[in-house]
Amino acid sequence: MIKTDILIIGAGPTGLFTVFEAGLLKLKCHLIDALPQPGGQCSELYLKKPIYDIPGFPEILAGDLTANLLEQGKQFQPGFTLGERAETIEKQEDGSFIVTTNKGTKHHAPIIAIAGGLGSFEPRKPKLEGIEKYEDKGVAYFIKDPEVYRDKKVVIAGGGDSALDWSIFLADVASEVTLVHRRNEFRGALDSVEKVQELKVLNKINLITPAEITALHGDNHLEGVSVTKDGNTEFIEADEFIPLFGLSPKLGPIGDWGLEIEKNAIKVDTLDYQTNIPGIYAIGDVNTYEGKLKLILCGFHEATLMCQSAYKRLNPGKKFVLKYTTVSGINGFDGSRKESPKAVVKAIV
Amino acid sequence: MQDVTIHITDREGKKHTVLAPTDMAMNLMEVVRSYELAPEGTIGVCGGMAMCASCQCYILSDIEINEMEYEEDAMLAEAFNVKENSRLSCQIPITEAINGLEIELAPEV
DSSP: OEEOSEEEEOOSHHHHHHHHHHHHTTOOEEEEESSSSSOTHHHHTOTTOEEOOBTTBSSEEHHHHHHHHHHHHGGGOOEEEESOOEEEEEEOTTSOEEEEETTOOEEEESEEEEOOTTOEEEEOOOOOTTGGGGBTTTBOSSOSOGGGGTTOEEEEEOSBHHHHHHHHHHTTTSSEEEEEOSSSSOBSOHHHHHHHHHHHHTTSSEEEOSEEEEEEEOSSSOOEEEEEETTEEEEEEOSEEEEOOOEEEEOGGGGGSSOOEETTEEEOBTTTTBOSSTTEEEOGGGEEOTTOOOOHHHHHHHHHHHHHHHHHHHSTTOOOOOOOHHHHOEEOTTSOEEOOOOOOOOOOO | OOOEEEEEEOTTSOEEEEEEOSSSOOBHHHHHHHTTOSOTTSSOTTSSSSSSOTTEEEEOSOOOOOOOOHHHHHHHHHOSSOOTTEEEGGGSBOOGGGTTEEEEEOOOO
């Protein structure tokens, strides 16, 4: 069981900045994110795109903002559970919470901060009849362990980087790789496109374009797929089918936690961004209130106010005044100390 | 500058006629959001960068609109429910030239 003071769900910019603000109040944070890397939308959607409305940064790439936020919070030693989605929450007798992920990892904290953005990123599933029936029985939307595909007949659908990269990788693992894409052109790095063409010439990848998978076949496990090209449908034997059509964010299981939801977002009190369940806060793009603006800078503000409220909740009656980092410096949990250099006073003789 | 009129059929099939300003650098997806014609979180998820296809629409009138650029075309190649007249509404700027345009929002995925 992972124990922490504030359990943050979502490791996007708002969640990462919470680590810093909580750290100033000597509160430790742990973050859960469905993506395998921190940064949220900044890493999944706009890694290389510039942002122009972060105060003090006329222009910063989303990837660099993530890296800076990680650096800024580093001395407060946050923990991370990445690549797992927060699934269930159980309130304990003492008012604290246990949050369990889809992989069974349990986290215990008195304060929950949902900084889930637009939700957890889930794979886009093609509309094929009975596709759910074959999930984990020949159909997978992520490749967790490439060894699963060793000496198998694999069909991959999609035209982006992941479809190209996995086709290239699996060409050496699987007995047969077929890549199906709706267009002749691919939306991937030039290197990858060229490599796939090379492997096609070597008969290591069976490339079918412009075509679509139109049906799945098999009794208890996938046995084949129908591929339709120019109006003609052909059956291809397949042990595994991997549709790679990108990710789309969904509010997901958090929507069933008993929180008040409005417009696909969690309603909060703007006093401290607490939800209708005491001890659970919602900050950043995931929340809603009158006048809400989905901006990173608003998420930072909400995180700051939320941490003050969490401190009061955890330390009832204990006196505290807001401190300025320029005056007080920063004491890291790792024993580090940052402070402004002392002014040197020299007398003029 | 004058406002333009846009006819939008929402995902439930309901028709709306709305006015959109031409001087606020808006795009069609933002107009749909501003009139709340699709639930928040189901449209314009990527913010308008042709990276998610949540704002896909079908163009129903033959008014000439801006041509598709590479990123939009590539995103539509990956999207679902794509038809001949599919466009990403985030890539259609509101200009006087599209006055009277008729669109239908593609289903949510």
